[in-house]
Amino acid sequence: MAEAPQKPVLLTGASGALGRVLARNLAAQGWTLRLTDIAPFPDDVPPGCTFTPADLDNGVDILRLAEGCGMILHFGGISVERPFEEIVGPNLRGLFHIYEAARREGARVLFASSNHSIGFHEREVPLDDSCQFMPDGYYGLSKAYGELMGRMYWYKHGVESVLVRIGSSFPEVKDARMLSTWLSYDDLTSLCVRATLAGKTGCSVIWGASDNARTYWRHDARESIGWAPKDSADPFAPQFAGVVSDSPIQERYQGGAYTIMGYSRKTPPPGPLF
Ligand SMILES: NC(=O)c1ccc[n+]([C@@H]2O[C@H](COP(=O)([O-])OP(=O)(O)OC[C@H]3O[C@@H](n4cnc5c(N)ncnc54)[C@H](O)[C@@H]3O)[C@@H](O)[C@H]2O)c1
Numbered sequence: 001m002a003e004a005p006q007k008p009v010l011l012t013g014a015s016g017a018l019g020r021v022l023a024r025n026l027a028a029q030g031w032t033l034r035l036t037d038i039a040p041f042p043d044d045v046p047p048g049c050t051f052t053p054a055d056l057d058n059g060v061d062i063l064r065l066a067e068g069c070g071m072i073l074h075f076g077g078i079s080v081e082r083p084f085e086e087i088v089g090p091n092l093r094g095l096f097h098i099y100e101a102a103r104r105e106g107a108r109v110l111f112a113s114s115n116h117s118i119g120f121h122e123r124e125v126p127l128d129d130s131c132q133f134m135p136d137g138y139y140g141l142s143k144a145y146g147e148l149m150g151r152m153y154w155y156k157h158g159v160e161s162v163l164v165r166i167g168s169s170f171p172e173v174k175d176a177r178m179l180s181t182w183l184s185y186d187d188l189t190s191l192c193v194r195a196t197l198a199g200k201t202g203c204s205v206i207w208g209a210s211d212n213a214r215t216y217w218r219h220d221a222r223e224s225i226g227w228a229p230k231d232s233a234d235p236f237a238p239q240f241a242g243v244v245s246d247s248p249i250q251e252r253y254q255g256g257a258y259t260i261m262g263y264s265r266k267t268p269p270p271g272p273l274f
Contacts, residue, residue, distance in 0.1 A: 002029040004035035005196050007070030010107075012077075012098070012138045015052065017037040017111070018169055018188065019075045023049065025189040029044020036065055037076060038090075056094025066250040071196045074098050075112045081137040081261045099153045100201035108160040110195045113147050113208075115167050115181060116140030121216075122271075123180070127254075129205035129220040136255035137262070147205070154203035162225065163194035167219075173236035175243040180214040184231035191227050216254050251253035 007025070013019040014035035020043060023035055024060075027046030034050055035041055041051040054061040056076050066072060077090040095111075102109045119136025121127055133144040143165075151163035165182030169188050183191075187210045195201065204221035210231040222228065244251055249268060253259040 003197055004032070005070055006028040007107075008032045008034050008068060008216070009071045009073060009196060010036065010066050010069045010101075011073045011075065012036055012056065013075030013079075013112070015041050016075060016079065018185075021185045022073065022075070022189060022192055025272040026192065034065055034069065040119070054102075055089075056097060057089040059100065062094075062097040063101050063104065066098075066105050069093060069105055069107050072098055072102055072107050072109045072111055073112075073192055073196070073231050076141070077119070078139060081116075081139045081258055084138045087138050087142050091139075092145060094167060095142075095146045095149055096200045099149055100161060102159045103153060103157045108162070108196070108201060109150060110162045110164060110192060111146050111150055113163050113165045114143045115142060115165050115208075116255050117147060117165060117256050118142040119253060119258055120204065121254050122252060123216055127217050129217075136253065136259045140255065140258065151203050160201045161203045162201050162221075163203070163205045164191060164195070164208040165205065169208065173233045173240055177244075179233045179237055180209075180212055180216050180231035180260050181254075182210055182212060182236075183208045184210050184229070187229040187231050190230070194225045194227040201225055222231075229240075 009031055010197050011033050014023050015037035027049050036052050036054045038055050045051045054065055056232050077094055077222050078087050092210040109124055114135050118134050120134035134143040134237050135144050147163045153159035167183050169183040170179045173182050206220045206222055207217040209215055210229040249254055250260050
């Protein structure tokens, strides 16, 4: 059996799409997981795991759940573009509760950030992990805030983080953009394993995408945590290369469809800003 962490691992968002995949795959590797979500866990709770319902907005519950944990895989929260007021509780206050729990326990955090924290970068300009935040909505803004919180807790409190800017993690590629952004479930799982088992991570940023030839991204901390994706969107290219929208804004920016949600500019800004 593969190596398992010595201390329990807290997995938030366990009832969501990625949480369910991780619960299944990590439990199969012999991990002791504390699963939590505001929604009931829809599957059988895997052996070695427990499920406790909790709202990320309830700091006391989150502190209790994290007691004794060495790692928090933080996948819970609002995962799509929503009005600001809906995002504040789970993604802003909730994240503060996660980092306070990590500080108390001396735990490391993997934060499921998103490409939407940088979504208004042009597709044509390859990005390094140190690029400017360019959120494409309130959801992306909450992810930028989350990454900055991770950075603050590292410099101020020594809490380690792996900040994963997930592209598109789905069972299969669905359109042309995903030829650049797709992250397979197996690569997501191995990334969580390496982020947890790596000796040190400091505060690292990783582009959460498989080995896609059409990637928008380069240079991150993957080597230092020993992660290399094994899958690729490339075999899907013949099927999806022409599957694009009829929106020039959506096709211009890395964030795709999120960039035009609630868009009210009369004319788009000129060329690349950075
Ligand atoms: N799937 C992707 O391609 C992708 C891309 C970028 C980032 N991410 C991030 O990865 C994480 C998981 O994504 P997903 O696709 O599984 O999303 P999901 O919506 O399926 O799962 C999120 C889970 O968080 C839970 N949640 C929401 N509010 C909560 C609250 N107040 N308290 C406790 N739990 C709450 C939901 O019930 C849900 O089960 C999210 O943070 C998302 O932003 C995912």
